[in-house]
Amino acid sequence: ATPTVHLEAEPSALAFDPAATALVIIDMQRDFLEPGGFGESLGNDVSRLAAAIEPAASLLDAARRAGLLVIHTREGHRPDLSDAPPAKIARGAPSARIGDPGPMGRILIRGEPGHDIVPALRPLPGEPVIDKPGKGAFYATDLAGILSARRIDTLLVCGVTTEVCVHTTVREANDRGYRCVVIADACASYIPAFHEAGLAMIKAQGGIFGWVSQSAQAVSALG
Ligand code: C5J
Numbered sequence: 001a002t003p004t005v006h007l008e009a010e011p012s013a014l015a016f017d018p019a020a021t022a023l024v025i026i027d028m029q030r031d032f033l034e035p036g037g038f039g040e041s042l043g044n045d046v047s048r049l050a051a052a053i054e055p056a057a058s059l060l061d062a063a064r065r066a067g068l069l070v071i072h073t074r075e076g077h078r079p080d081l082s083d084a085p086p087a088k089i090a091r092g093a094p095s096a097r098i099g100d101p102g103p104m105g106r107i108l109i110r111g112e113p114g115h116d117i118v119p120a121l122r123p124l125p126g127e128p129v130i131d132k133p134g135k136g137a138f139y140a141t142d143l144a145g146i147l148s149a150r151r152i153d154t155l156l157v158c159g160v161t162t163e164v165c166v167h168t169t170v171r172e173a174n175d176r177g178y179r180c181v182v183i184a185d186a187c188a189s190y191i192p193a194f195h196e197a198g199l200a201m202i203k204a205q206g207g208i209f210g211w212v213s214q215s216a217q218a219v220s221a222l223g
Contacts, residue, residue, distance in 0.1 A: 002017050002019075003017060003018060003019070004016070004017060005017075005018055005021075005066070005221050005222060005223075006221060007181065007211075007213055007217060007218060007221040008213060008217045008221070009181055009211040009212060009213035009217070010203045010207075010211065010212045010213070011203050011204075011206055011207050011211070012207065012211070014154075014179065014181065014211060016153075016154040016179070017153075017154075018066050018067055018068055018222070019067070019151075020150075020151055020152055020153045020154060021068050021069070021152065021153075021154040021155070021156065022068060022069040022070070022071055022147065022150070022152045022154075022155050022156070023059065023060065023063040023068050023069070023070045023071070023155075023156045023157075023158075024071045024073065024137065024155050024156070024157045024158075024159075024169070025056060025060065025070070025071070025072050025073070025117075025121060025158055025159050026073050026137065026157065026158065026159025026160065026165050026166050026169055027073055027074060027075050027159050027160055027161075027165050028052070028053070028056060028072075028117050028118050028121045028159050028160060029074055029075070029076075029114070029115060029116060029117055029118070030104055030113065030114045030115070030116050030117075030118060031075075031076070031104065031107065031108055031114040031115060032046065032049060032075075032160050032161070033046055033049045033050065033053070033118055033160070034046060034104065034114070034118070035103075036102050036103035036104050036114070037102065037104050037107065037108075037114040038075075038098070038107050038108045038114070039190065040095075041094040041095045041096040041097075041100075041102070041107055042092060042094050043094070043095075044190035045190060046190070048188060048189070048190050048192070049160050049161070049188040049189075049190070050188075051185070051188055052158065052159070052160060052185070052186050052187055052188035053118060053120050053121065054120075055158070055183070055185040055186040055214075055215035056120075056121055056158050056159065056183075056186040056215070057120045057121060058215055058219050059156070059158060059183055059186050059215045059218055059219060060121060061219075062218065062219040062222040062223075063156070063222060064124070065222070065223075066222040066223065068156070068222075069128075069150050069152060070123075070124075070127045071127065071128045071129075071130060071143070071146065072117055072121070072123045072127060072128070072129045072130070073129070073130040073131075073132055073137045073141075073143075073159070073165075073169075074110075074115060074117065074129060074130070074131050074132065075108065075132055075133075075134075075135070075165060076108050076109060076110045076115045076131060076132075076133070077098060077099070077108055077109055077110065077133055078109075078110060079106070079109055079110065079111065081098070081099050083133040083140070084098055084099070084133065102114065110131055117129075128146055130142070130143050130146075134168075135164055135165045135168040135169075136165070136168035136169050136171075136172050137165070137168075137169040137172075138169070138172045138173070138176070139172075144176065147178070152178070153177075153178060153179060154178065154179045154180075154181070155170075155173055155178050155179070155180045155181070156181050156183060156218060157169065157170055157173075157180055157181065157182050157183065157210075158182070158183040158186030158187050158215075159186070159187060160187065160188050160189070161187075161188065161189040161190060161194075161195075162182075162187040162188065162189045162194065162195040162198040162199065163189055163191070163194040163195065163197070163198035164189075166182065166187050166198070167198055167201075167202075170182060170202065170209060170210050171209055174209040174210055179210070179211070180202075180209070180210035180211070181210065181211040181212070181213050181218075182199065182202055182210055182211070182212050182213075183212075183213055183214065183215050183218055184199050184212050184213070184214055185214050185215050186215045187199075199212050
């Protein structure tokens, strides 16, 4: 029989096959979580995101032990900025723009220290790392191919920020037919009200584009 994990979630519990389930950790990068990066350049208090690290680390550990496919994403651009839309670079009035030098290297540029995933969530060799130029993890990446090659039908999703890159990715994954469970305490936002509203939107209307659960529930379900 297919091994089945039963997960408590809202608006309803669900069951999944660990072999057909991936953990997707969105953009847990120094550029968003540490001072001197992209997030702070936009005027955000980056310390608000730290709360997601420990829950995400325990979820990552449980997912690895249960044999789930683990996928990490990173938002960032090529050093020559050829994949960075001018409209994205020009947006707002940041203290430093994408590509400008900063204390963690050039802002939101692949290969720079700020682009790295935080040490507590460092990918293991063999875990796919999706480098994405946009907010969603499907746009201009090979994520769809990786998921279909592994016959994945369910995603556990966490990371930052809840209402931006997590939401964009989950909305598109839902349209592509994946069941998405967002792990609430392993996500965070610079704007707490948006974190709460973002989670509420996902699970409203009978789970209009997904489910919401907690890291402790996912860890205990994964055994
Ligand atoms: C943002 C992200 N907020 N990873 N990126 O610009 O959510």
